[in-house]
Amino acid sequence: MAELHGKVALVTGGTRGIGREIALEFARAGADVAIVGRKHSEDADAVLAEVHALGRKAHACFADLSNATDAASAVAKASAALGPISLLVNNAGINPSKPLDQISPVDWNEAIGINLSSAFYVTQAVLPAMRAQQWGRIIMLSSVAAQLGGVIGPHYAASKAGLIGMMHGYAALLAKEGITVNAIAPALIETEMLKSNNRIRPDLIPIGRFGKVEEVASIALMLAGNGYITGQTINANGGWYMS
Template structure:
């Protein structure tokens, strides 16, 4: 298998895109450490599925916005698995409001989880990847970080920041044979999307050329590809998975 012997960390992996990524990496041979904050039952269920595949898996409760939590999780993964080869930053939240009604708390929470959380984990794994002279980092951004979205100034700003972070890390770690890329989903059928108002979902559906929402597994397939040696000459890229929603 493409990822036999590789050890991966996936943040926000108890539900949605994160859980699909964790399972797909495991199907392709990787051991997976699942980060979660609230959904312990779901996280442990994903671990059980991975173990059934013959891979190793651990679930670690950690607040991605907390610098010390991120470092502690990476240290735990190294202790359990021996190394970290793959990091997929996925954890995120929506705290939507138009800019004139958005609270400071809504802004700060979205930026802390959706952007600082990515920095925290990259900062924790970068020395390890540099030392072993190899590694893959994939950051989940959004098409709304490329175009903006009404009512999502905090989310869009964070997702745009992820793109800048991805390109910079790609430059900084290239000499260490580390690839860093971003995946930008459009409307994907997840728990987060189910919480959207129906009017907003219908409006988004009219933008999608293929006429349907994407599935988490379709995002996961691209993430896994970017973590394999088949993608060794791809770095600093932002690849959309949106059914033509944003062209």
């Protein structure tokens, strides 16, 4: 297990699903954890309670991360509460599934704003502290849709592919500063977001089942503890896409 004592993690979209499990996994490894959600909810309160029960500090921020000002404000509030951010997981996202002929410019802009632009805004906000520490771990939650197109739509696939390109750019520029940047590309993971989409079936996956949030969180923890892996996309997809 990675040793994260003394580190502060920020997990966007950290109130439910994959983000929630990553936040708890980091807390189990000794990190203090800030989560960012779109609005206050019982889910956020539950995550804070679990982190506190593990003996770690916790903080919740609520913001529209597709807005650059709100994203910077959320990072500032988390840093004021817990200290400089040294671990960032860009997990905030939506999967707005619609038939192809019904995807509008509004749908496109929403997917790009929440799934892709938010990661840029938050990353830019945490980088000064990471560069000052000469240590950082940044993880982008992409998707198998970035590689295969997926089943949601081209707006979603483009937003997730953009995360991989952005990851490559940051990784190349920050490699000599003690900051690694990687992506995780899950396929179909058992979350409320997945259950809400009845078009998605487990028989799409060669392994024959949906993935578990714990299986993604364990990858995030591995990347948090490894200083030699950077610029990589780790595929947690049950064999749907092989590289």
